[in-house]
Amino acid sequence: MVFIIPFSGSAQSVLSDIAKRIGSPGMQVVHTKNGKSSLYTYGLKLYGSTNTVDAHTRFQAASLTKVVAAYTFFKLYDQGLIALDTPLYHYFAYPRVKDNLAAQAITARMVLTHSSGLLNWEGDVGTQAWRDSALHVQFTPGTAYLYSGEGFYFLQETLAFLSGQSFQQLVENLVLKPFAMHDSEIVWKESLLENIAVGHYSLTEPRNIGKYRSANAAYSLYTTASDYSRFLQLGILEGKGLKGSTHTLLLSKAAEVSHSTETRAIDSRVPLALGVRLQYNEQGTSIWHTGSNPGFRCFFIANLKTKESLVSFTNTDTGMPAMQELMKALLPKGQTFWSYEWRQGELD
Template sequence: MRRILTVLFLLQVLLTQAQQPELMALMQQHKVPGLQVTYSKGRSTKTYALGLRQAGTGQAVDANTVFQAASLSKVVLAYAALRLLDRGLLDLDRPLLAYAPNPRLAAEPRAARLTARMVLTHTTGLPNWAAYPLGPDWATSELRLKYAPDSCWSYSGEGFVLLQHTLEQISGQSWQALAQQEVLGPLGLTRSSYVWQPAFAANASFGHDAAGQPTDVKQFAAPNAGFSLVTTAADYSRFVQALLRGRGLRPATARLLRTPANAANRCGVPPSPADARVAWACGVGLVETSRGPALWHWGDNGDAKGFFLAFPGRRESLVFLANGAGGLQLTDEVLRLFFGPGEYWTTQWLAAEK
């Protein structure tokens, strides 16, 4: 047994030495100054921390550096909503406005049909954002549907903000407090928050534009379930592994994370070869890869990107967080570096979404 463990350790060391130069080369190619990658399989986890928190400085990324999670934030809201479902506090098919009115939708009669299930499967018909970039009046701006509810798939951050508002009304807590209670605290995600924490200041990543030039460190003052989570790859990987195990959820509820609610029949987007391989569950994407069925999601805050892919049958997952606008361009090569050659289809699907 000791000899086997020694061989496995040496293989892991050799793998680490082989992967780091390839990751650094990909970062340089796509002008991404800093990167965290966490690969997990069963009880084994390896985190890579590469590059710089801010280009042009000596501020190195380490395993505790916090990055913007961008839209990976949404999956945490989905998990929290399913926990409230299990306690009978949320009905996925009850209209959200029956829980609490929302002044932004007062002039939109079709909003009375919107449900949590539609939000989690991106079929509300709401726009991604009513206005972008989000200005100081965004939170009180009028909100109109682009498409009929439940008619087609259309990615919507506004939908997740609507569900956030509903969960806040149900629980009587801010989204930050509810996320801490339902997800971050129970899973031990100590380097994760939807609002800025002073403790992050000494080891936070800047964003970077397409040329690799620094933008700023985002210090979100108000929680937004659509994009404001800051975290580490190791923290988020623990969350993804909890999703794969269905931790904290009833078995039937956990299956909602792995069961297609709809094919991604996209509003106004011509079908692509990837569409046949992608569907949507309650809060997470599903994809049929050449290595089997997987869960996935991406994050895009412009100057920071994130991504995960996870195989339920093997409890195998990969999370990466990149502090540059080119971060998602790493996706296919990073997946093949850790999971092996094959077709993963997510970047092809996202390319058609643009």
């Protein structure tokens, strides 16, 4: 793939206008069309500094990490180490569900379709108290939708146990190295300080740098738009490294979605595949995902037929509206972006 830096003046102007409207100090965007990828960069890594965002500036990928985790799962699935519908507890006696028979029924399919019944997070994530705490299900696993990072952490611990490798090692060996993601890390490393985007509450209010020293399948990836776009194009859209049947399974509709117990018409436009979301609109079927870490908002969307894709990172809590604006500016006209309409105003 060829990367063109910078974009044409008109396209760069569009990016600048969007960043200013949403109040983002910096942005990275990669748009891939007809096999050619073009890179946008804009603004500052830290408000008030002179440190500009470039092609190698690392952003927090937030929940886009979950798609990397899903691909990692399917690599081990292809090796026969784990099945979609066998309870994870059958493989790994996760201490946090040892007294919860309902949670012991959670499968990989339930995790990947956010139907495990687990909350997004219970407790202060990353602390010893959190690691020692018990998990609770909000409904019978497999019967409803509830977005859950805890489910992905349960899956990561299971994959680590089965493989004999840490989740960090799995991601490095199965994703980062094979897809030449040289600017990406699944855990914090001090070398990231050389070119890191700092998260912001708003345009002028920086946050402290989030240093995730333990891998978390739900949110701990540091990456660039170029690296992530390469993974998206090759690993997810092409299925490189996966069996053909597994790749088809990954991208196929697997479950319905809902905001609550009340079904809405829009829900049918954005069902779940296994680890990614689907969007049905005038342009056909796309996959997508959003991400929200403190100080960062990001997303990707990719059309399954044309392989056109868009990956975007912003370093501010106010960055999610960039999703709609960038899609309208760069993707084919005459389509409804149900992905944004469904996700708008919600964090993950």
